Amino acid sequence: MNILVLASEYPYEKDTNADRTKVVGYFAKEWVKQGHRVIAIVDSSTFPAAYYAIGDRVKGLVSKTFDVSRTPDRLWTKRFTYDEFGVHVENIPITKYVPHGKFSKKALDQQLKEIVTVLENNHFAPDVVTGHWVNPQIMLVPQIAKKYGAKSAFVFHADYGKENCDKFGVQKYLDQIDHIGFRSQSAAEVAKVYLHFKAEPFVAASGIPDRFIERLNEENTKFFENPISIISAGRLVEYKMIDVALAAAAKAFDGTDFDFVVAGDGPMKAKLQNYIDTNNQQKHMHLLGRINRDELQNRMHASQVFVLISKHETFGLVYLEAMLQGCIVIASKFGGVDGIIRDGKNGFLCEEGNEQELIEIFNRIKGLSKEEKQKLSQNAVTTAKHFSEYDVAKRYLKNITGEL
Numbered sequence: 001m002n003i004l005v006l007a008s009e010y011p012y013e014k015d016t017n018a019d020r021t022k023v024v025g026y027f028a029k030e031w032v033k034q035g036h037r038v039i040a041i042v043d044s045s046t047f048p049a050a051y052y053a054i055g056d057r058v059k060g061l062v063s064k065t066f067d068v069s070r071t072p073d074r075l076w077t078k079r080f081t082y083d084e085f086g087v088h089v090e091n092i093p094i095t096k097y098v099p100h101g102k103f104s105k106k107a108l109d110q111q112l113k114e115i116v117t118v119l120e121n122n123h124f125a126p127d128v129v130t131g132h133w134v135n136p137q138i139m140l141v142p143q144i145a146k147k148y149g150a151k152s153a154f155v156f157h158a159d160y161g162k163e164n165c166d167k168f169g170v171q172k173y174l175d176q177i178d179h180i181g182f183r184s185q186s187a188a189e190v191a192k193v194y195l196h197f198k199a200e201p202f203v204a205a206s207g208i209p210d211r212f213i214e215r216l217n218e219e220n221t222k223f224f225e226n227p228i229s230i231i232s233a234g235r236l237v238e239y240k241m242i243d244v245a246l247a248a249a250a251k252a253f254d255g256t257d258f259d260f261v262v263a264g265d266g267p268m269k270a271k272l273q274n275y276i277d278t279n280n281q282q283k284h285m286h287l288l289g290r291i292n293r294d295e296l297q298n299r300m301h302a303s304q305v306f307v308l309i310s311k312h313e314t315f316g317l318v319y320l321e322a323m324l325q326g327c328i329v330i331a332s333k334f335g336g337v338d339g340i341i342r343d344g345k346n347g348f349l350c351e352e353g354n355e356q357e358l359i360e361i362f363n364r365i366k367g368l369s370k371e372e373k374q375k376l377s378q379n380a381v382t383t384a385k386h387f388s389e390y391d392v393a394k395r396y397l398k399n400i401t402g403e404l
Contacts, residue, residue: 001401003031004119004126004150005040006140008133010089012082015075021157023206023317024132025087030207030393032086039088039124041115043136044076046093090118094136102168103136111136112143119148126150128400134159134168142176153400155181155204158312160191171195179400185339202399203339206317207389208324212297216385222326224304224373227257228366231303231327233296233318236266240310241353243272248355249307250281252362258284263299265290300325304373305365308332311352320387323347323380328373330361340387346379 011025028038081090094111096103103111119126129145130153131137138154145152154177165171174180180197181204182188188201230249234240242262249260262272262285269287276285291299300306306322307330319337322329329347331337341347348361365373397403 001036001127002124003028003036003038003128003130003397004124004144005038006043006115006129006131006137006144007040008043008045008135008137010040010042010091011084012075012089012091013084025084026207026389027204027393027396028087029085030389031397033390034394034397036397037124038086039090039119039122039126041118042076042089042091043111043140044091044093046077046095047099048097088122092118103139108136108139112140115140115144116147128153128397130154130400133157134164134170138168138170138173138177142173145177151179151400152177153179153181155183156187156191157183160187160195162194165191165195174198181396181399184336186334186336190334202396204396204399205340205387205392206320207392208317208320208384208387209293210388210390212321212324213385213388216324216381221374222301222304222377224370224377227259228253228305229303230258230260230305230307231263231299231322232260232307233263233300233322234308234310236262236264236268236272238268239312240268240308242268242308243275244353244355245307245309245358246272246275246281246285248358248362250279250284252359252366253284260285261288261299261303262286263288263291263296297321297325300327303327305330307358309350309352309354309358319347320384324384326377326381328365328376329380330358340383346376346383 005024005028007024009020009024011022024040028040031038076091077093079092083089092111092114094103094107096107126144126148127150129141129150131141132155134156141152141154160182174195174197179199179202181202182191183204185203188203232242232245234242236242246260249258273287276282300322304327306327308316308318309330309332311332316331316336319329319331319341323346329341330350331341331347332352333349334352338349341349343349348364350358350361
């Protein structure tokens with residue numbers, strides 16, 4: 001089967017921005033491994049040169065204080081192509097003049113011509129056309145699918161809000177697309193209030209690397225001995241609410257021995273370290289800095305509880321990776337895994353950024369017997385094993401084609 005993927009972001013080894021999501025690349029790579037031919041088109045937004053000059057200056061001025069990972073990157077302003085994991089990738093910049101604004105009809109028509117030329121040059125007639133992120137993929141997917149008589153799909157990320165959907169006239173494009181997906185069930189439920197779908201939306205969840213699951217020792221039961229060990233991981237930015245997690249742990253475990261490590265780096269690092277120092281928590285709390293993915297798995301495996309109650313989380317793959325390592329996971333409600341985590345059964349759900357509710361959950365965990373904690377842990381592992389990169393990519397495609 002020939003699969004055409006359109007996206008605003010795609011992983012590239014020369015891209016130094018580690019914060020850019022790689023999820024679309026994971027889907028494409030797995031489809032190739034499953035025997036399909038895949039071409040990925042990156043519809044990267046570009047702007048007049050003055051925009052980048054201003055962006056460079058702003059990045060230099062505020063990088064020590066604010067998260068600047070989304071400021072303009074010149075890499076994607078140029079046309080280039082590369083092949084990775086069997087996927088042929090073409091970056092085709094498309095120009096607009098207002099950040100977060102619409103592309104002109106002229107720009108969209110030109111982009112469509114460019115994409116068709118790529119397909120013709122590669123003798124590639126797509127059977128499936130799927131897109132990620134509204135602008136401009138949702139406008140392009142139905143036109144390409146119609147031209148080739150292909151099945152069409154589109155997946156929302158964090159861009160499913162009503163204001164965004166109204167701005168881009170999303171509903172009229174949904175009516176032209178066969179299958180609509182979301183990164184989480186909770187996002188789909190929110191969108192159902194103001195969008196109408198021809199069929200029930202599917203969930204395009206992220207997947208855990210197959211190698212993590214393959215090396216899992218099913219007999220390796222986690223032992224919940226004192227002191228309790230907690231881990232959090234992610235970009236040290238305000239919306240991750242790691243400062244709230246530290247404060248809640250300090251109060252919930254006050255007067256007891258506990259260990260709380262944080263993996264990650266970012267502009268909030270100094271603030272978090274200041275909290276640890278001013279509250280005399282150096283014995284209990286430690287900032288590890290950025291560590292590689294394999295080392296993070298080892299740290300999770302050595303920990304009992306994983307906590308991350310960030311705001312605006314589209315889909316937190318890190319939650320599933322922590323579950324696979326047997327952690328009792330505390331995740332954000334409506335944070336992408338609330339359809340996967342069942343509160344009190346295979347983890348806990350907490351209102352995003354709610355310190356008092358997190359304290360109460362910590363207290364619930366403290367009150368559990370060792371056997372109850374081990375049951376939660378085993379349930380988490382069992383759940384996570386169904387979310388390998390291979391399995392989620394297979395389910396994604398099945399939702400479009402109906403074929404296994």
